[in-house]
Structure formats: structure tokens, C-alpha cells
Amino acid sequence: MKISPLQKARYEYTPKLPGMLRNGIADICVKEGAATQSVADQEKIAELFPNTYGKPEITFEKGKNTSADKKQIVGVILSGGQAPGGHNVVSGLYDALKATNKDNVLLGFKGGPSGLLEDDYIEMTDEYIDQFRNTGGFDIIGSGRTKLETPEQFAVAAEVCKKHGITAIVIIGGDDSNTNACTLAEYMAANKTGVQVIGCPKTIDGDLKNEDIECSFGFDTATKTYSELIGNIERDANSAKKYWHFIKVMGRSASHVALECALETQPNICLIGEEVADKKMSLSEIADYIADSVEKRAANGDNFGVAIIPEGIVEFVPEFSVLISEINELLAGSKTEEFNALPSWEEKYEFIKAGLTKESMAVFEILPQGIQQQLFLERDPHGNVQVSLIESEKLFSALVADKLAERKAAGTYKGKFGVQHHFFGYEGRCAFPSNFDADYCYSLGYNAFMLIQYGFNGYLSKVSNLSKPAEEWVAGGMPITKMMNMERRNGKDKPVIKKALTELDGAPFKYFAAHRDEWAVKTSFLFPGAIQYYGPSSVCDITTKTLALEKGEEI
Structure with missing residues (x-):
């Protein structure tokens, strides 16, 4: 061979x-x-x-x-x-x-x-x-x-x-x-x-x-692989100067991958799900946060940028998390078969409307239909929404586009907003x-x-x-x-390993938080390049910036 x-x-x-x-x-x-x-x-x-x-x-x-x-x-x-x-x-x-x-x-x-x-x-x-x-x-x-x-x-x-x-x-x-x-x-x-x-x-x-x-x-290999690709896109964005790239990366239940890639590449925007949950940010507030960066960069003549989004971000939005939780309960057990047997989206929509609270239905209604339907695609082994199937990168770029249209009508934004979408998942799972x-x-x-x-x-x-x-x-x-610990899975309490979330009082997030306002406006991109296997240890054996910061080391 x-x-x-x-x-x-x-x-x-x-x-x-x-x-x-x-x-x-x-x-x-x-x-x-x-x-x-x-x-x-x-x-x-x-x-x-x-x-x-x-x-x-x-x-x-x-x-x-x-x-x-x-x-x-x-x-x-x-x-x-x-x-x-x-x-x-x-x-x-x-x-x-x-x-x-x-x-x-x-x-x-x-x-x-x-x-x-x-x-x-x-x-x-x-x-x-x-x-x-x-x-x-x-x-x-x-x-x-x-x-x-x-x-x-x-x-x-x-x-x-x-x-x-x-x-x-x-x-x-x-x-x-x-x-x-x-x-x-x-x-x-x-x-x-x-x-x-x-x-x-x-x-x-x-x-x-x-x-x-x-x-x-x-984690080390995958984040280095994704960071290489993000760095390549940043270089392209800085060359073409005409697109905002919305990049979704792996991380259904935590934002570790997104944070590490941000530390490696210094994008304009990186959403951290745990912070979104802590601040109880709504979809509208997140869209405004990204639109602020787009507007400020456009004022400097920079109609381009890079935003990193963890794949599970929507679960951290309180209003969206409640919606997903209600959907998981709505389709628990045999209810999934009953829902899937309905012949049209209109009938499924009525089924959903009858099963959700008024507050969650209000959130559901503001979503584009494509995102609504993604919430009801094939369930995971626990009977829950497969968050990775939700194209959150497209959801947020659409919400940002709406915000910018409002600002343009108000005369505060005069830039251009072209968008490209990416999802980096399989690209890193089997790398050398x-x-x-x-x-x-x-x-x-x-x-x-x-x-x-x-x-x-x-x-x-x-x-x-x-x-x-x-x-x-x-x-x-x-x-x-x-x-x-005990967690709710498919309508039942089960013993499971507790997932480790990104710590907002941890050194990696604090470093990111101290620099992101500058990155949001300036073009501060880093280009980490491909993984190196041979050469000086300082190049070939370096660990992630996350681990270095957690151990009190400089990056």
C-alpha cells in the first residue's frame, strides 16, 4: 500500500x-x-x-x-x-x-x-x-x-x-x-x-x-487544525476585504474549542456560551453585540471580519434554552413518532404551538422557518434536540443583517455586509x-x-x-x-459524568475578555499555520493556550 x-x-x-x-x-x-x-x-x-x-x-x-x-x-x-x-x-x-x-x-x-x-x-x-x-x-x-x-x-x-x-x-x-x-x-x-x-x-x-x-x-490537535483554517480565512478576509465570515466550531455543551481558537487567531468576535448564559443575553442582544463590531469596523473602512460561534451557542441563550427544554419534553417517549407522523409542516406547527408555553412560542415565532424546522430534525440518543444540526452561524448572520438594516435606515451605519458561512467539525476529528x-x-x-x-x-x-x-x-x-452527577435525560433522571463548562473566572477567559474589545474593532488576526511535527520543541511540542493559561504560564 x-x-x-x-x-x-x-x-x-x-x-x-x-x-x-x-x-x-x-x-x-x-x-x-x-x-x-x-x-x-x-x-x-x-x-x-x-x-x-x-x-x-x-x-x-x-x-x-x-x-x-x-x-x-x-x-x-x-x-x-x-x-x-x-x-x-x-x-x-x-x-x-x-x-x-x-x-x-x-x-x-x-x-x-x-x-x-x-x-x-x-x-x-x-x-x-x-x-x-x-x-x-x-x-x-x-x-x-x-x-x-x-x-x-x-x-x-x-x-x-x-x-x-x-x-x-x-x-x-x-x-x-x-x-x-x-x-x-x-x-x-x-x-x-x-x-x-x-x-x-x-x-x-x-x-x-x-x-x-x-x-x-x-482537543489539542482539533483546535490547532481549526485554528489553522480560521487563520487562513482571516488572511483571505484581510486580502479580499469584502466578507464577514461566520464560523461555527465544535462544542455542543461548552465553548472550550471556540475560546481556544479565539486565543490562537484573535478574531473580531467570539461568542462564549457560558458568558451568554451568565449575562442572560437574548438573541437580539447577541445580534446587537456583533452588529456593533460590524458598524465600528465599517466606520474605519473595514467591511470584513471574522466571528467564531460554538455549535451549542443557542442552548446558552436563556430564552432559547427554555424553548429547547420544552421541545425535548414535548417529544419525549412516543410523542416523537406522533409528531413525525404528521404529514405537513403546518400541522406540525400547530402541534408545537399547542405544546409550548406562550413565552417559548414567542421565541419560536421569531426564528426563520429553516431554523424552526432544524429544531425538529432527528433526535440524539437521549431523545434531545441535536443542537449541532442548528445552523447557528446562519441564524446570527441573518439576525445581524436585520440589525444593520435598521441602523442603515436610521443613518448610523453606511457599510456593506457580505457574509460567508463555515462549519468546522469533521475537518479536525481525524487529523494526524x-x-x-x-x-x-x-x-x-x-x-x-x-x-x-x-x-x-x-x-x-x-x-x-x-x-x-x-x-x-x-x-x-x-x-x-x-x-x-444526576441529570435529566429523555424525560428521566440518570447518572452521568458532569460536563466541564468554560469558567468565566478562569485565566483563559479572562485573557480573552481583556483583549476582545480591541480585536472587535482592529484587524488583529493571528495566523498559527499548520501543525508542526519536526523541529524545535518550542514549535512542535507546544500545548494549547488554554492549558498554558490555566497553569499560570504566559502565551
């Missing part, structure tokens, strides 16, 4: 491990910390997870390995959307497994969690693994979004594990996937199957993080991982096997101190239950 020169070079790249994991398997011991509790709803979470709740966090240190010497047969699953570095998690897991005992086995279940339920797998070998090292994508075994959440599914999974003598399952995924890992771990413990379950934190959205998980893998993600992911996989070898169950592989060189990274694990 013919491959590109870069692909060949990346195959040969040797990922860097935390110093502790470089000592050799025989010289790694465990240091236990204090017992943990869930981030919220402690009594309920403890009741639901009696066998895995309250366990201590652990750190790996130099010392004699006291783990049991036994053959390990491990299954691995890639779950959810793709994120750069997934292949290296599998590679690190495989290498640690084989370094401990060459007779250990790694089974890759195909197509996500459904591969485990259907007993569809491949046994990993050196030859097979080597085709995927340091590359993007999840094509090593594929991924899927099947939920592992019912007793019937857990029973099937346990039987498949028993059939193959599997001692542990590693689930590589985001917050929903690791919620599934947590519930599966509880089932395996409650039923004394002897099967351990370990999670690895993946999501380019960046919302699987806390005081322990400094960032999820894939940056050196940071290649190293981080390999470490997460390697570390996951150490958790398995020491008998931990229901833990998330954790590597921290990530703003420092890899030699100084700290490896360990934390109980997944520590991140859990």
Missing part, C-alpha cells in the same frame, strides 16, 4: 512517556490518595454504584511492582466520535500489555460497544498495530455510539468476556462513553465476573475535564495527532494497562502536569464516579 512521506515518518515517531512510566513495568508501584466522592448528588450516586463509589485516587511511583503476575486478556473499544490520538491509546495499551507478558492478548472490538455485544473483534498483533501508530482516525477497529446501559446488554457483555477469558475492558470515549464504562464496571463488580473496566478521556470538545483530568485527548496528542494518548493507553495490572475497576486513566515536558507528566487513575 502506497503511503505519504509524512505518514511513513509518523509511523516511525516514538511517543514520549511520563518519566515514571519509562522506568520499566517492574519498577512501578501504586500510591493511594484519599477516598473520593462524586461531584454532586453524592447519596444518589453512592446508592447507584455501591461497588465502585468512594474509591481513592492513585498515582504511580517508582518502586517495586507488587501487582499479581497473571496472563491478561484485554478488550478495547473506541466509542463515540473520532478524536485525534485514539490509535495511540490502543498502541500504548498494547505495548504495555506485551512488555509485561508477551503472552498477554489485546482484542479490539469492532464498531464501538456493539462489537462487544456482537462478539465481533480482531486480535491485535505487532504487524497490525504498526499500521496505525501516530495516525489520526479510529479506523484501527472503528467506533460507534451504541449505549451500554441495560442489564440485558451487561449480561451479554459478561458472557462474551467469559467466553474469551477477558480480564479487563478499556473503553476509550467521552463523557457519555465513560458513563457507560462506569455503569458496566459496577455491573461487573456486583456480579463478581472478575472483569475490570477502565476508561480513557476522549473528546475534542474539551468538556471532559476537571481538577484531575487537565484535558481530554484530541500533534506531538502532544501522540504522546498524551500513548501515555493514557500505557497507563490504562498499569491500572488493569494492579486490579483497579471503574477507574479513568489519568495523566497530569501536561503543560510541562512529558518527562514531568504524572500518571495515575481516578474513580469515574468522582465525575458523576
Whole structure:
């Protein structure tokens, strides 16, 4: 098979491990910390997870390995959307497994969690693994979004594990996937199957993080990829000088990606959903905020600009969030089928009108019909509105155009407003991982096997101190239950991992807030360029500006 020169070079790249994991398997011991509790709803979470709740966090240190010497047969699953570095998690897991005992086995279940339920797998070998090292994508075994959440599914999974003598399952995924890992771990413990379950934190959205998980893998590569594209558009905008570019980026539940891209590229506008919610901004107020920048720049002769919009922005607008919440309840359960069976939009509109409050219907009515219909497209697995399908970049450009028309009629605005729209999502999900993600992911996989070898169950592989060189990274694990809380899903209360939102009192947002007024009027664009893999560490191994600022470092 013919491959590109870069692909060949990346195959040969040797990922860097935390110093502790470089000592050799025989010289790694465990240091236990204090017992943990869930981030919220402690009594309920403890009741639901009696066998895995309250366990201590652990750190790996130099010392004699006291783990049991036994053959390990491990299954691995890639779950959810793709994120750069997934292949290296599998590679690190495989290498640690084989370094401990060459007779250990790694089974890759195909197509996500459904591969485990259907007993569809491949046994990993050196030859097979080597085709995927340091590359993007999840094509090593594929991924899927099947939920592992019912007793019937857990029973099937346990039987498949028993059939193959599997001692542990590693689930590589985001917050929903690791919620599934947590519930599966509880089932395996409650039923004394002897099967351990370990999670690895993946999501380019960046919302699987806390005081322990400094960032999820894939965020670094994806934001660098999007920032390169945004920088290219900024250069084009500054060259053509005739378009405002409204760019939607990934981030359904949090604005981490948008904020990082703004720090990388310094656009004129970047909406932060968490701030919109905090200030209780309406759609009209947001449109005015953007129109102010357009008007001021036009007064300087600059009829062009760039606005970054997180894909989930509308959920943070209080009036819109209430509307979505009411729609989710309106279509809960069998109501979705009843709604979809209606033959015309007019009849569906009346169904909606009868089910919404007067206040929410007033918001619904001001939306363009195309946006109205997008709110009733296919639901997500939880039965909720798929916010990513709402073309918010087009919604806000249309609202801004209306505001500018009013200002032009009033004589306060005399510029031109040409618009281009973009959505950057898939472009970043399978990019060649940056050196940071290649190293981080390999470490997460390697570390996951150490958790398995020491008998931990229901833990998330954790590597921290990530703003420092890899030699100084700290490896360990934390109980997944520590991140859990209760949330309303598809009309029911369910235990899930709490999403990490952008902190308005955090250093990254404060830096952005201190500069955005200047960026809104001046052309202060930065052009980060493509990800670099070879060259000085100051260029190739830099982390995100978000992580640097969170750790008190200058950018």
C-alpha cells in the first residue's frame, strides 16, 4: 500500500512517556490518595454504584511492582466520535500489555460497544498495530455510539468476556462513553465476573475535564487544525476585504474549542456560551453585540471580519434554552413518532404551538422557518434536540443583517455586509495527532494497562502536569464516579459524568475578555499555520493556550 512521506515518518515517531512510566513495568508501584466522592448528588450516586463509589485516587511511583503476575486478556473499544490520538491509546495499551507478558492478548472490538455485544473483534498483533501508530482516525477497529446501559446488554457483555477469558475492558470515549464504562464496571463488580473496566478521556470538545483530568485527548490537535483554517480565512478576509465570515466550531455543551481558537487567531468576535448564559443575553442582544463590531469596523473602512460561534451557542441563550427544554419534553417517549407522523409542516406547527408555553412560542415565532424546522430534525440518543444540526452561524448572520438594516435606515451605519458561512467539525476529528496528542494518548493507553495490572475497576486513566515536558507528566487513575452527577435525560433522571463548562473566572477567559474589545474593532488576526511535527520543541511540542493559561504560564 502506497503511503505519504509524512505518514511513513509518523509511523516511525516514538511517543514520549511520563518519566515514571519509562522506568520499566517492574519498577512501578501504586500510591493511594484519599477516598473520593462524586461531584454532586453524592447519596444518589453512592446508592447507584455501591461497588465502585468512594474509591481513592492513585498515582504511580517508582518502586517495586507488587501487582499479581497473571496472563491478561484485554478488550478495547473506541466509542463515540473520532478524536485525534485514539490509535495511540490502543498502541500504548498494547505495548504495555506485551512488555509485561508477551503472552498477554489485546482484542479490539469492532464498531464501538456493539462489537462487544456482537462478539465481533480482531486480535491485535505487532504487524497490525504498526499500521496505525501516530495516525489520526479510529479506523484501527472503528467506533460507534451504541449505549451500554441495560442489564440485558451487561449480561451479554459478561458472557462474551467469559467466553474469551477477558480480564479487563478499556473503553476509550467521552463523557457519555465513560458513563457507560462506569455503569458496566459496577455491573461487573456486583456480579463478581472478575472483569475490570477502565476508561480513557476522549473528546475534542474539551468538556471532559476537571481538577484531575487537565484535558481530554484530541482537543489539542482539533483546535490547532481549526485554528489553522480560521487563520487562513482571516488572511483571505484581510486580502479580499469584502466578507464577514461566520464560523461555527465544535462544542455542543461548552465553548472550550471556540475560546481556544479565539486565543490562537484573535478574531473580531467570539461568542462564549457560558458568558451568554451568565449575562442572560437574548438573541437580539447577541445580534446587537456583533452588529456593533460590524458598524465600528465599517466606520474605519473595514467591511470584513471574522466571528467564531460554538455549535451549542443557542442552548446558552436563556430564552432559547427554555424553548429547547420544552421541545425535548414535548417529544419525549412516543410523542416523537406522533409528531413525525404528521404529514405537513403546518400541522406540525400547530402541534408545537399547542405544546409550548406562550413565552417559548414567542421565541419560536421569531426564528426563520429553516431554523424552526432544524429544531425538529432527528433526535440524539437521549431523545434531545441535536443542537449541532442548528445552523447557528446562519441564524446570527441573518439576525445581524436585520440589525444593520435598521441602523442603515436610521443613518448610523453606511457599510456593506457580505457574509460567508463555515462549519468546522469533521475537518479536525481525524487529523494526524500533534506531538502532544501522540504522546498524551500513548501515555493514557500505557497507563490504562498499569491500572488493569494492579486490579483497579471503574477507574479513568489519568495523566497530569501536561503543560510541562512529558518527562514531568504524572500518571495515575481516578474513580469515574468522582465525575458523576444526576441529570435529566429523555424525560428521566440518570447518572452521568458532569460536563466541564468554560469558567468565566478562569485565566483563559479572562485573557480573552481583556483583549476582545480591541480585536472587535482592529484587524488583529493571528495566523498559527499548520501543525508542526519536526523541529524545535518550542514549535512542535507546544500545548494549547488554554492549558498554558490555566497553569499560570504566559502565551
